[in-house]
Amino acid sequence: MQIRHKIAGGDFTRAGNVASAVKKILQQLNIDHKQSKRIVIALYEGEVNVVAHAYSGVVDVDIDSEKVRITISDKGPGIKDIEQAMEEGFSTATPQVREMGFGAGMGLSNMKRNSDFMEIRSVPGEGTLVELINYIRPDAS
Amino acid sequence: MSSQMTIRDIAGLVDGRVICCEDRLSTSVEYAFASDLMSDVLTVDKENILLITGLTNLQVIRTSEMSDINCVIVARDKKVNDDMVRLAEENNIILVESPHSVFHVSGELYKAGLKPIY
Ligand SMILES: Nc1ncnc2c1ncn2[C@@H]1O[C@H](COP(=O)(O)OP(=O)(O)O)[C@@H](O)[C@H]1O
Ligand SMILES: [Mg+2]
Numbered sequence: 578m579q580i581r582h583k584i585a586g587g588d589f590t591r592a593g594n595v596a597s598a599v600k601k602i603l604q605q606l607n608i609d610h611k612q613s614k615r616i617v618i619a620l621y622e623g624e625v626n627v628v629a630h631a632y633s634g635v636v637d638v639d640i641d642s643e644k645v646r647i648t649i650s651d652k653g654p655g656i657k658d659i660e661q662a663m664e665e666g667f668s669t670a671t672p673q674v675r676e677m678g679f680g681a682g683m684g685l686s687n688m689k690r691n692s693d694f695m696e697i698r699s700v701p702g703e704g705t706l707v708e709l710i711n712y713i714r715p716d717a718s
Numbered sequence: 719m720s721s722q723m724t725i726r727d728i729a730g731l732v733d734g735r736v737i738c739c740e741d742r743l744s745t746s747v748e749y750a751f752a753s754d755l756m757s758d759v760l761t762v763d764k765e766n767i768l769l770i771t772g773l774t775n776l777q778v779i780r781t782s783e784m785s786d787i788n789c790v791i792v793a794r795d796k797k798v799n800d801d802m803v804r805l806a807e808e809n810n811i812i813l814v815e816s817p818h819s820v821f822h823v824s825g826e827l828y829k830a831g832l833k834p835i836y
Contacts, residue, residue, distance in 0.1 A: 589775070589776070589777065590776055590801070592776075592777060592780065593776075593777065593780030593781075593783070593784070596780070596784060597780065597783060597784075600783070600784070614784070614785075614786065617784050618760050618784050618785070621760070621780065621781075621784045622757070622760065625777075676775075677756070677775055677777045678754060678755055678756030678757070678759075678773050678775070678777050678778065678781065679755075679756055679757055679777070681755050681757050681758070683755075683757035683758065683760075683761070684757055687757060687760055687761060690761075
């Protein structure tokens with residue numbers, strides 16, 4: 578099963594719409610609740626990052642019998658130093674993002690904790706791609 | 719399992735005004751967490767939680783939806799907006815406005831037996 582959603586950068590009223598839609602699908606598919614909660618939390622933080630830091634993004638969700646694979650790719654400033662971005666507490670978020678309850682530099686580490694596999698690729702000046710994989714069969718990881 | 723409290727009792731303790739999902743007031747919760755930082759809320763690894771916050775925007779409701787939080791108490795007389803109410807109703811999240819501060823609300827509910835997460 579493959580689903581594609583778009584994210585508009587800067588639009589905080591819609592941040593979370595994709596994670597919400599995916600949550601409903603995972604519920605319908607009867608995916609283990611703990612794992613599906615991890616998936617939607619990681620996706621939500623990723624979505625917020627596109628809204629907060631990039632110009633526009635696309636989310637692809639690919640569900641098969643053993644895993645949920647999500648890619649979040651955006652057009653944006655990209656990340657120069659990925660290791661530094663991953664550090665808890667590192668943030669370049671604007672005051673506006675902080676007012677929304679984000680921008681404490683915890684997003685990427687939250688995403689890491691809530692995924693079984695995470696990889697970030699980024700080209701500064703072009704954009705960022707985050708890949709998240711979560712295994713949905715307990716014995717498949 | 720002893721320290722569960724209904725949202726109805728909780729709302730009473732904080733002089734709360736229930737804004738939506740009144741039909742769910744007999745839901746009970748065991749844990750509470752107070753924060754204005756949604757990334758922090760998203761680290762909470764428990765079900766059946768109540769959130770106490772001073773923040774009023776749509777992301778509070780989205781965060782609650784993702785975190786399986788079934789009641790949000792908005793402290794210090796902040797008013798929730800219509801978009802928040804609509805999204806909360808859609809997700810069966812009870813919204814309560816309280817005139818008291820986050821500290822006051824937290825103190826009352828801690829005293830009454832709601833458990834902290836950490
Ligand atoms: N999609 C993205 N595009 C550009 N920069 C990003 C993106 N995601 C994260 N970053 C960078 O990494 C930093 C840390 O991200 P994160 O841990 O989510 O914290 P926060 O979003 O709260 O700042 C951000 O402040 C930003 O500098
Ligand atoms: Mg972030």
